[in-house]
Every structure is written in structure tokens, then in C-alpha cells.
Amino acid sequence: xxxxxxxxxxxxxxxxxxxxxxxxxxxxxxxxxxxxxxxxxxxxxxxxxxxxxxxxxxxxxxxxxxxxxxxxxxxxxxxxxxxxxxxxxxxxxxxxxxxxxxxxxxxxxxxxxxxxxxxxxxxxxxxxxxxxxxxxxxxxxxxxxxxxxxxxxxxxxxxxxxxxxxxxxxxxxxxxxxxxxxxxxxxxxxxxxxxxxxxxxxxxxxxxxxxxxxxxxxxxxxxxxxxxxxxxxxxxxxxxxxxxxxxxxxxxxxxxxxxxxxxxxxxxxxxxxxxxxxxxxxxxxxxxxxxxxxxxxxxxxxxxxxx
Amino acid sequence: xxxxxxxxxxxxxxxxxxxxxxxxxxxxxxxxxxxxxxxxxxxxxxxxxxxxxxxxxxxxxxxxxxxxxxxxxxxxxxxxxxxxxxxxxxxxxxxxxxxxxxxxxxxxxxxxxxxxxxxxxxxxxxxxxxxxxxxxxxxxxxxxxxxxxxxxxxxxxxxxxxxxxxxxxxxxxxxxxxxxxxxxxxxxxxxxxxxxxxxxxxxxxxxxxxxxxxxxxxxxxxxxxxxxxxxxxxxxxxxxxxxxxxxxxxxxxxxxxxxxxxxxxxxxxxxxxxxxxxxxxxxxxxxxxxxxxxxxxxxxxxxxxxx
Numbered sequence: 001x002x003x004x005x006x007x008x009x010x011x012x013x014x015x016x017x018x019x020x021x022x023x024x025x026x027x028x029x030x031x032x033x034x035x036x037x038x039x040x041x042x043x044x045x046x047x048x049x050x051x052x053x054x055x056x057x058x059x060x061x062x063x064x065x066x067x068x069x070x071x072x073x074x075x076x077x078x079x080x081x082x083x084x085x086x087x088x089x090x091x092x093x094x095x096x097x098x099x100x101x102x103x104x105x106x107x108x109x110x111x112x113x114x115x116x117x118x119x120x121x122x123x124x125x126x127x128x129x130x131x132x133x134x135x136x137x138x139x140x141x142x143x144x145x146x147x148x149x150x151x152x153x154x155x156x157x158x159x160x161x162x163x164x165x166x167x168x169x170x171x172x173x174x175x176x177x178x179x180x181x182x183x184x185x186x187x188x189x190x191x192x193x194x195x196x197x198x199x200x201x202x203x204x205x206x207x208x209x210x211x212x213x214x215x216x217x218x219x220x221x222x223x224x225x226x227x228x229x230x231x232x233x234x235x236x237x238x239x240x241x242x243x244x245x246x247x248x249x250x251x252x253x254x255x256x257x258x259x260x261x262x263x264x265x266x267x268x269x270x271x272x273x274x275x276x277x278x279x280x281x282x283x284x285x286x287x288x289x290x291x292x293x294x295x296x297x298x299x300x301x302x303x304x305x306x307x
Numbered sequence: 308x309x310x311x312x313x314x315x316x317x318x319x320x321x322x323x324x325x326x327x328x329x330x331x332x333x334x335x336x337x338x339x340x341x342x343x344x345x346x347x348x349x350x351x352x353x354x355x356x357x358x359x360x361x362x363x364x365x366x367x368x369x370x371x372x373x374x375x376x377x378x379x380x381x382x383x384x385x386x387x388x389x390x391x392x393x394x395x396x397x398x399x400x401x402x403x404x405x406x407x408x409x410x411x412x413x414x415x416x417x418x419x420x421x422x423x424x425x426x427x428x429x430x431x432x433x434x435x436x437x438x439x440x441x442x443x444x445x446x447x448x449x450x451x452x453x454x455x456x457x458x459x460x461x462x463x464x465x466x467x468x469x470x471x472x473x474x475x476x477x478x479x480x481x482x483x484x485x486x487x488x489x490x491x492x493x494x495x496x497x498x499x500x501x502x503x504x505x506x507x508x509x510x511x512x513x514x515x516x517x518x519x520x521x522x523x524x525x526x527x528x529x530x531x532x533x534x535x536x537x538x539x540x541x542x543x544x545x546x547x548x549x550x551x552x553x554x555x556x557x558x559x560x561x562x563x564x565x566x567x568x569x570x571x572x573x574x575x576x577x578x579x580x581x582x583x584x585x586x587x588x589x590x591x592x593x594x595x596x597x598x599x600x601x602x603x604x605x606x607x608x609x610x611x612x613x614x
Contacts, residue, residue, distance in 0.1 A: 123522040125523070142522070181513070182513070182517040182520050183520070185511070186518060186522075190524060194528060194587075195580040195583045195584065196560045196564050197497065197500060200553070200559070200561075201493065202583060202586050204492070206489070207492075210493050211590060212594070213430065213490070213493055214493035214494070215449070215592065216431075217497060217498065217530075219592050220527040220528070220530045221500075221530070222587050222590075223527045223587075224524045224528055225587040232580055233577050236568055236580075237568065240569070244569065252507070253504075253507040254558075257502065261547050262547075264547070266540060269543060270536060272502070272506065273536045273543075276503075276504075276505035276509060277532060277533055277534060278536075279509050280532040283529075285522065285523065287519070
């Protein structure tokens with residue numbers, strides 16, 4: 001039983017953890033703080049938190065578990081402001097989409113108290129942000145990546161895993177570096193491409209008119225371009241080097257396909273697109289991939305061995 | 308009432324038209340031909356067609372309406388093979404995703420009978436192809452673009468519009484050139500980018516492992532990369548010049564965003580991604596766009612005036 005959960009940032013991510021733990025009867029008291037008073041007041045109204053605190057430190061005081069759900073760029077400042085109130089047994093986690101920058105900020109802010117910090121990245125979200133969208137089922141069957149550090153207390157890592165599993169998630173461990181490389185590839189680059197693509201159409205003289213004819217393919221391909229710009233600006237900057245490396249790899253493949261088109265080389269074009277088509281048809285969210293086109297060996301268990 | 312509908316290519320698109328017209332009580336007899344006997348036999352079993360014909364010409368003989376639902380690259384060959392059987396009042400339509408190449412093939416194959424041909428592109432589809440996926444509701448509230456030619460008999464165009472409206476679609480007219488430019492932007496380029504992106508991740512040494520961590524954003528962004536490669540090869544080649552022009556425009560915007568990231572210029576990056584984010588949040592499938600970011604004037608009615 002969690003006697004007191006401290007949520008810093010009463011939005012979709014933190015609110016959904018609170019609702020899920022509450023529904024499972026695993027938390028006695030939820031204290032919340034948001035920089036915007038309106039958010040913590042709304043969280044209180046919705047029954048997501050029991051107490052709207054005046055500061056992060058107030059929310060953390062006496063908490064067994066502290067969940068940081070703030071923009072990754074604020075990590076240092078917020079952790080520094082609450083460090084003095086972290087209890088000797090407290091577990092502190094974040095929910096950020098990048099991990100190397102969060103780890104660096106946490107090390108700088110927490111000093112030796114970094115032992116209490118288990119960096120976490122739940123792979124879940126919604127189109128709408130904010131506590132009104134909070135949902136006890138947000139993490140059900142979704143992956144959560146933990147990136148514990150050398151300094152992290154293994155008992156805290158065990159408790160972190162248990163918390164996420166208790167809200168229905170499937171937990172994996174990775175190093176922060178492996179995490180940021182993988183998410184540059186499977187999440188940050190797609191967002192970058194979707195932003196660039198929508199901007200590229202919109203800036204054309206006939207852009208608006210053409211968008212009237214866009215169908216379900218466009219709808220799904222560009223859904224992530226509707227992401228919150230400030231959050232994505234921070235993620236793209238925090239993970240800049242990995243994202244730019246992924247973008248360079250993408251440009252290279254795009255160039256190969258363009259060259260096949262330019263040469264009207266139907267066979268070369270087929271070779272280029274048959275592989276991703278087959279792979280994507282086989283891919284399932286959350287499932288280990290079997291052997292893919294190209295004959296690479298299957299590595300289904302690698303994810304949990306990566307830490 | 309359509310006395311006889313001739314479907315050339317008994318798959319998802321043609322089968323869905325047949326089912327919708329049948330359900331509405333608007334067709335007496337559906338004759339179908341597929342190059343693969345298994346497809347037309349299956350269409351017969353499913354009640355999508357009433358008669359499986361041995362040739363396209365047999366299916367067309369006596370038909371009021373002929374619907375071509377074959378790979379665009381086969382348009383010339385199929386139209387040439389059935390031209391002699393086209394009745395004096397028959398309306399002939401296709402369902403291809405590109406229009407300039409279809410129009411050129413139709414002109415070459417039909418000669419003066421081109422008057423009977425109304426090029427059509429229904430903006431609808433499913434992840435699964437084939438007649439088993441045919442669905443009487445496939446076209447409900449979906450757009451259908453007609454690109455009638457100078458030579459097209461206006462009465463045929465009127466009938467074509469009525470057929471698509473009777474299966475629930477919203478019909479617009481455009482020139483084949485405007486069509487191909489718009490669909491290069493809103494459909495063909497996204498497919499090209501999705502193929503290139505999935506290939507770029509898959510070809511990395513850790514690609515398979517990284518794909519295990521991909522979430523809902525990846526799922527939606529890459530759904531179209533699962534498209535049928537032979538069909539997309541043909542579309543990308545048929546509309547090559549427009550697609551490559553769109554790709555160049557995309558690369559330019561991508562380069563601007565990469566430069567803002569490389570310079571760690573948070574404001575420039577925000578400027579680049581806030582516009583597409585706002586636009587995509589406002590976009591709705593099938594709706595006319597209002598004034599977008601950038602102050603361009605609204606042109607809600609332009610679509611139907613474009614022909």
C-alpha cells in the first residue's frame with residue numbers, strides 16, 4: 001500500500017497513474033502540485049488527487065512515491081526544489097520521453113539522493129493532454145521502460161517495476177543511452193517527419209485546398225503532427241544528436257527510393273518498398289519481432305536483457 | 308435502375324460498389340471478371356456478383372455501367388480488350404489513384420469512345436485488399452474525385468456522379484492534372500515517406516529490437532507503409548514527377564527543422580513545428596479548411612470549382 005503518492009504535474013500522465021492506483025486500492029492519499037493552480041484544482045474536482053499542494057516540496061513531504069510529470073526541460077529545477085523533502089525510503093520517478101537529459105538533470109539536482117531516482121518512460125499517451133483526459137486504463141498493456149543507473153538503489157527499481165505493473169503495464173529495462181537511440185528511431189524521428197511533412201504541404205500555395213482531399217492515410221500518418229509543440233521542441237532538442245542521426249539514415253533511404261523512381265526502375269523501386277511493406281504488415285505493437293526480411297536473426301528476449 | 312453492372316477486377320473497390328448498389332436496390336445484375344479465377348469465384352460465392360465471366364469483354368457486353376478496378380498500369384490493355392463490347396449508352400469508370408496516366412491510357416485504348424469514360428478516384432480503402440474485404444459502407448461519407456475530360460459526354464459525368472452519391476460518397480470534380488498534384492501531396496508522398504522511414508529503421512543493426520518499443524504513434528504513422536508494394540510501385544511511377552516535386556519540398560522543410568535543431572535554436576524550432584501542429588489539430592477529414600496559420604485566405608468552395 002502506498003500511504004502517500006506525490007504527483008508533480010497534475011496532467012494526463014500523472015493523473016492516469018493516480019487514477020489507476022486508486023482504482024486498484026493501492027494508494028491511501030494522493031497529493032498533487034501543478035505550476036498552474038487551475039490544473040491542480042481541476043485534478044481535485046475530478047477526484048484524481050486528494051490534496052492540491054502549494055509547492056512541489058509540500059506534495060513530496062512524507063510521500064513514499066513521488067511521480068514527476070513535468071516537461072523534461074524542467075527536471076533539474078523541480079527536483080532541486082523538492083530534494084530536501086524526499087524521505088529516506090521515498091521512490092522518485094519521472095515519465096519523460098528522453099532519458100539521458102533527465103538522468104543528467106537528476107544527477108545534478110539530487111546528488112547522492114540519485115539512489116532514490118528510477119527514470120521511467122511509459123509508452124502511452126492520448127491526443128488530448130491535461131488532467132481531464134486522465135484515464136485509469138492509460139497504461140494497461142502498454143510498455144514502460146525503466147533506465148536505472150549504477151547509483152540507483154535496486155530495491156527502488158524493484159518497487160518502480162511493481163508500481164507500473166500494478167497499473168497494467170509491461171516493464172522493460174534499458175540503459176538511458178539505448179533508450180534514447182531506440183526512441184529517436186521509433187518515436188522522435190516520426191514526429192519530426194510528420195511535422196516537416198504537414199508544414200511542407202501547408203506552405204504550398206494550394207496547400208489548404210489539397211488538404212481537403214486528404215483521406216484516412218493522411219489522417220493516420222499525420223496524427224502525431226498534432227502533438228504539443230513545446231513538448232516536442234524540448235524532446236527534439238534533448239535528444240538532438242540521436243534524432244539527427246536517424247534523420248540522416250532516413251534521408252539516405254529516401255534518396256535511394258527517389259533515384260529508383262527517377263530512373264523509372266520498377267524492379268529497384270519494388271525492392272525498396274517490398275521490405276518495409278512486409279515488415280510493417282508483420283509488426284504488432286508490443287510484440288517481439290520475428291526474423292524480418294533480410295534474414296536477421298530473431299532476438300525476442302533482447303529487450304529485457306538490455307540494461 | 309442499373310440493369311447490368313460490369314465489374315472488371317472483383318476486389319475490394321469494385322466489390323464494395325456492387326454490394327452498396329445491390330443493398331440500395333439499384334442494380335439488377337452484376338457481371339464480374341477477374342484475371343484470377345479464384346477472385347471471381349469467391350465474389351460469386353459471397354454474392355458480390357451474380358455471374359463470373361470468362362473475359363472482360365463478356366462482363367461488359369450489355370452493361371449500362373462498367374467499373375474498371377484493376378491496377379492502373381493495366382488500364383490500356385483492359386480497355387482495349389473490352390472496347391468493342393461497350394454499348395452506345397454505357398458509362399465506363401475506373402477507380403485508380405492516379406489520373407493523368409489513366410486518362411492517357413483510356414484515350415489510346417478507346418479512341419472516340421473516350422466520351423463514355425469518366426475517370427474516378429474514390430478516396431477510400433482498407434488495410435486488407437480482396438473481395439473478402441468488400442463492404443457496402445466503404446464509400447459512405449468518403450470523397451470521390453471525378454476528372455471528366457473535354458471529350459467526356461456531360462450526361463455520362465452526371466450519371467457517374469449519381470452512382471457515387473447513391474453509394475454514400477461526396478463527389479468533387481477536378482482536372483486530372485490538379486488531381487495528380489493534390490494526391491502527390493496528400494497521399495503519394497506520405498506513402499513514400501512511410502516506406503522510406505520503416506526501411507530506414509529496419510535496416511539498422513538494432514532495428515528489430517528498436518521496433519519492439521514502438522508505440523501508438525509509430526503504429527499510426529507507419530500504417531500506410533503496409534500498403535501493397537506492387538500497387539504503390541505503380542502509383543509512384545505513374546505520378547513520378549509530382550511525387551518527386553513534393554519530396555523536394557518536404558526535404559527543404561525537413562532541412563530547415565534540422566538546422567534549427569543543430570543550432571539548438573529553440574525559438575526557430577518552435578516556429579517550425581507550431582504551424583503544422585496547429586494546422587493538424589484543426590484538420591478534419593473531408594472538411595474544408597478554414598484560414599490556416601500563415602494567414603492564407605479561406606477557400607472552402609474551391610474544390611468543386613476546380614474542374
